[in-house]
Amino acid sequence: MKKLINNAEDVTVEQLRGFDRAHADIDVQFDPNFVAVAGGAKDRVAVISGGGSGHEPLHGGFVGMGMLDAACPGQVFTSPTPDQMYAAGKAVAGDKGILQIVKNYTGDVLNFQMAADLLRDDGIEVRNVIIDDDVALKDSLYTAGRRGLGTTLIAEKVCGAASREGYDLNQMAALCRKVNTYGKSMGMALTSCTTPQNGKPSFDLGADEMEIGIGIHGEPGVERSKIKTADKITEALATRILTDEAYTRELSEWDADKGDWVEVETTDITFAKGDEVIAIVNGMGGTPLSELYTVYAKLAEIADQHGISIVRNLVGNYITSLEMAGMSITLVKVDEEILRFYDAPVKTPALRWGV
Amino acid sequence: MPLDNLTADMLRAWINRAADVLSANRTYLSDLDSPIGDADHGNNMDRGFTAARTALPDGNDAGAVLKSVAMTLISKVGGAAGPLYGTFFLEASKVLTGHTEVDGAILAKSVEAGIAGVKKRGKSDICMKTMLDALVPAGDVLSQHLETKSDISAALIIAAQAAQEGATNTIPMLAQRGRASYLGARSIGHQDPGATSSALILQALADTVAET
Numbered sequence: 402m403k404k405l406i407n408n409a410e411d412v413t414v415e416q417l418r419g420f421d422r423a424h425a426d427i428d429v430q431f432d433p434n435f436v437a438v439a440g441g442a443k444d445r446v447a448v449i450s451g452g453g454s455g456h457e458p459l460h461g462g463f464v465g466m467g468m469l470d471a472a473c474p475g476q477v478f479t480s481p482t483p484d485q486m487y488a489a490g491k492a493v494a495g496d497k498g499i500l501q502i503v504k505n506y507t508g509d510v511l512n513f514q515m516a517a518d519l520l521r522d523d524g525i526e527v528r529n530v531i532i533d534d535d536v537a538l539k540d541s542l543y544t545a546g547r548r549g550l551g552t553t554l555i556a557e558k559v560c561g562a563a564s565r566e567g568y569d570l571n572q573m574a575a576l577c578r579k580v581n582t583y584g585k586s587m588g589m590a591l592t593s594c595t596t597p598q599n600g601k602p603s604f605d606l607g608a609d610e611m612e613i614g615i616g617i618h619g620e621p622g623v624e625r626s627k628i629k630t631a632d633k634i635t636e637a638l639a640t641r642i643l644t645d646e647a648y649t650r651e652l653s654e655w656d657a658d659k660g661d662w663v664e665v666e667t668t669d670i671t672f673a674k675g676d677e678v679i680a681i682v683n684g685m686g687g688t689p690l691s692e693l694y695t696v697y698a699k700l701a702e703i704a705d706q707h708g709i710s711i712v713r714n715l716v717g718n719y720i721t722s723l724e725m726a727g728m729s730i731t732l733v734k735v736d737e738e739i740l741r742f743y744d745a746p747v748k749t750p751a752l753r754w755g756v
Numbered sequence: 757m758p759l760d761n762l763t764a765d766m767l768r769a770w771i772n773r774a775a776d777v778l779s780a781n782r783t784y785l786s787d788l789d790s791p792i793g794d795a796d797h798g799n800n801m802d803r804g805f806t807a808a809r810t811a812l813p814d815g816n817d818a819g820a821v822l823k824s825v826a827m828t829l830i831s832k833v834g835g836a837a838g839p840l841y842g843t844f845f846l847e848a849s850k851v852l853t854g855h856t857e858v859d860g861a862i863l864a865k866s867v868e869a870g871i872a873g874v875k876k877r878g879k880s881d882i883c884m885k886t887m888l889d890a891l892v893p894a895g896d897v898l899s900q901h902l903e904t905k906s907d908i909s910a911a912l913i914i915a916a917q918a919a920q921e922g923a924t925n926t927i928p929m930l931a932q933r934g935r936a937s938y939l940g941a942r943s944i945g946h947q948d949p950g951a952t953s954s955a956l957i958l959q960a961l962a963d964t965v966a967e968t
Contacts, residue, residue, distance in 0.1 A: 433831070453834075478794045479834040507934045511839035511877060515830065544937035599786060599795045618794045620935050 402600045409597040413454045413476055420461060424750050427464055428492075433482070435489035436461040437471040443495030446564045446573050447471065450502040450557055451486060452509055453478040455596065456617055459554065459720045462751030468561035469749070470494075477596045477723070478618040480508030486516030490525060498526035498570040502556050502577060504549025505533035506618065510653070514662065517655060528574035531652050532556055534584045534731070536645040537614030537623050546650055548616045551681045551731025552584030554719050555743065558752065562745035574654075580739060582669045585645055587638045588729030590615045590622065592687060594722050613637065615729075617685075617722045631692065635699040638730045643672050643707050670734055674708035679743060681714070681731040686721035688728055693717065696728055704732075713743060719751070758907040759965060762858040766968060767821040768812050774960040775805035781956055788949040792936035797837060797949040804833035804841070819853030822846075822866075836934055837950060840874050840887065847873030860902035860911065864895075871895045884932035885943060887950035894919035894958050909965045916962035919955040926951045 406412050414431065421429035428437045441447070450460045451473030460472035471489040475481035490499050499520065503513045510531060517527040534552035538544055560577050568576065590612045593602035603620070606612055611634070614623035629637075651664035672678070682697045684690070697716050704711050712735065720729070735743065746755030778785070778801045785798030808828040813820055822845045830842030848870035852858060858866070871891050875881055882892045894915040901911040924947065931943035934950070 475834050476796075476800075479796055479800060480836070480838075482831045482834050482838055484831040507878075508835040508838070511836055512834070515839050515842075538938060544940075545933055545935070548938070596795065598799050599790075603790065603795050616935075616938060618935065620794055620938060623938065623940065 402595050402597070404595075404597055406597050409600070412597045413474060416454070416457075417474065427750070430488065430492070433485040433488045435471055435473045435485050435492070436464050437489060437493050438464055438466070438469070441493035441495070442470040442497075442564065444497070445495075446497045446568065446570050447490065447494040447499045448502065448557065448560050448564055448573070449473070449486065449489055449493070449499055450553070451475070451481045451513070452504055452506070453480055453618060455723045456720050458718070458751030460557070463554070463557050463749050465747070465749030466756070467558075467565060467745055467747035467749070468752065469557050470561075477598065480506065480512045483512050483516035483519055486513060487519045490516070490520045490527070491523070494525055498528070500560055500564075500570065500573045500577060501527060501529045502553065502560065503529060503531050504553050505531050505546055506548060506616070507545050514653065526570055526657070527655065528570055529653070529655055530556070530574055530577040530581065532581050533650070533652070534581065534586045535588070535616065536585045536642055536648075537587050547648070550586035550588060550617065550729055551683050551720060552581060552586060552733055554681065554715075555584060555679055555731070555733045556580045558747060559739055559742040561747070562742035565745070566742075576738070578667070580733065582667060583735070583739070584731060584733035585642045585669070585672075586729055586731040587641055588615045588617070588622075588685070588727065589613045589634060589638060590685060590722075590725050590727035591628065592726040594686070594725035596723065611727075615722075615727065617720055631695045632699045635696045635730070636703060639700055639703045642730060642732055643703070643709065645669075645671065647671050672707070672709060672732065672734065675710075676734050677710045677712045677740070678704070678732045678734050679713040679715070680704070680711045681719065682716045683720055683729045683731065684718040685725040685727040685729070686718060687724040687726035690717060693728060696730070700730060712740065759909040759968060760859060760906050762818065762863060762908060762965070763856065764816050764818045764821050766964060767818055770961045770964040771805065771812060771821070771825055772809050773964050774957045775809040777956050777960045778802050778805045778953065785949050785953055788947055788952055792931060792939055792943050792946045793949060794935060796835065797953065800833045800835050800837055801953050804829045804838065807832040816856040817853065818855050818858050819849045819851070822849035822852060836878070837953070840878055840950075843873040843877045844870040844891070860906050860908050863908060864899040864902045867895045867898055878933060880933045883929060885926045885929040885936060885948045885951075886933050887948070887954040889926045889929070889948065890919040890922040890951040890954035890958070893922040909968075912958070912962040912965050916955070916959040919958045923947060923951040923955040
């Protein structure tokens with residue numbers, strides 16, 4: 402293992418120290434660890450997310466004006482714990498409540514739900530929306546369900562803007578769920594990655610092999626094959642996303658009237674000719690931008706062929722897996738509401754425009 | 757020697773022993789997690805139980821000991837294991853609250869409550885390749901044994917054996933919960949790390965009580 406670290410056990414805290422020094426307008430709190438926008442969100446709905454470290458800039462890099470109000474980083478590839486989400490919620494939220502945006506990984510879901518229960522006991526209203534946009538997984542009956550990938554980024558951007566426009570908690574939750582059902586993603590890896598604590602690659606991948614359908618925690622994907630050209634790989638992922646059938650599953654959400662978590666049947670859209678989308682070509686951390694643009698060229702061509710109009714795009718490293726080489730593609734269908742909030746001003750370490 | 761009651765001191769000794777065992781098995785558990793998860797289970801359990809040992813409260817209330825363990829694990833383990841083990845100890849502690857002497861019937865009820873909590877929090881049950889594949893058979897054996905006999909020590913020894921067999925039985929299973937479920941058929945042939953840590957923790961309890 403060759404890494405710029407001092408002590409494997411301290412990597413999360415040490416990177417937060419650097420983040421704190423680098424970004425004066427963001428508060429970094431330790432023990433429990435969280436990153437919060439200076440001044441909090443007392444007069445509007447607070448938007449909070451979090452997840453394991455190792456995916457930077459997600460989520461801390463998206464804390465700031467127009468996006469997240471707080472982010473809770475766990476250990477590398479390990480979900481944050483409820484005391485973090487509880488402390489972050491108490492620090493930033495007022496009486497308008499908290500929207501939690503949670504990627505669908507078992508640890509993240511369970512820890513955020515426990516935190517929501519603790520905050521609610523303190524009289525703070527919480528809605529918890531799960532992002533599960535990874536089309537690599539076909540069904541949810543025999544798995545923990547589709548994972549959360551790039552749609553998370555769009556949900557955080559759009560909901561951050563909606564909060565500043567005065568949306569209430571239920572409107573925010575409805576908007577976030579809409580974004581989730583409008584977004585589909587799929588990823589692939591050329592190499593594995595190594596967590597500092599573990600010191601060796603999370604999975605073994607031959608020199609001429611690639612892994613299709615990876616998540617972002619160093620877990621292997623759904624199929625392995627010999628490496629192909631950038632065009633062929635892009636085509637495989639884009640076609641899977643564009644032809645993915647409507648996906649129906651049950652997602653947990655808090656029912657304020659019943660006072661309990663309930664399972665709500667949720668169905669995704671399918672993409673159709675004439676749709677307008679935001680496209681993300683996301684690097685996994687170890688792939689140069691030049692290669693991501695090669696992927697984007699093919700993605701744009703395929704979108705044209707399907708009659709899909711890419712109205713906004715992001716090409717770069719947004720949701721990474723340490724030093725993994727590879728990429729993921731995300732397409733999120735937009736309507737007037739989503740696009741307006743996407744275009745609204747944002748000023749965070751990793752995403753800024755309109756300011 | 758036959759034993760009729762558990763005390764808060766024994767529960768503290770159990771958590772101390774479990775912390776030692778999980779620390780010694782840290783690499784083993786993370787290696788089990790590597791092919792079907794994200795290779796951090798041993799690190800997380802070691803960190804959590806080391807913290808739980810440090811935070812153990814004094815006093816004679818058996819419930820207070822396990823409640824402290826629960827709250828520490830919830831905040832220190834992370835992943836799915838944190839809330840699941842936290843829920844196990846939290847639900848188990850509720851049954852023990854107010855008891856300074858825990859007899860076999862209360863112990864069995866406490867373990868059953870812990871297992872029921874894990875099932876609800878994880879929306880899971882046996883044969884899905886999770887910690888429940890170790891906990892459920894151990895809980896069943898414990899309850900059956902303690903229904904007819906009062907010797908807690910003997911009951912825990914066979915319960916720990918059942919947990920160990922349950923962990924081994926996860927090898928041919930197809931994972932249906934947690935990160936391993938994303939692998940589909942590729943999850944077959946690997947022992948579940950959560951079931952393995954559960955078996956180690958129950959073995960630590962049986963060994964602690966046997967030495968008393």
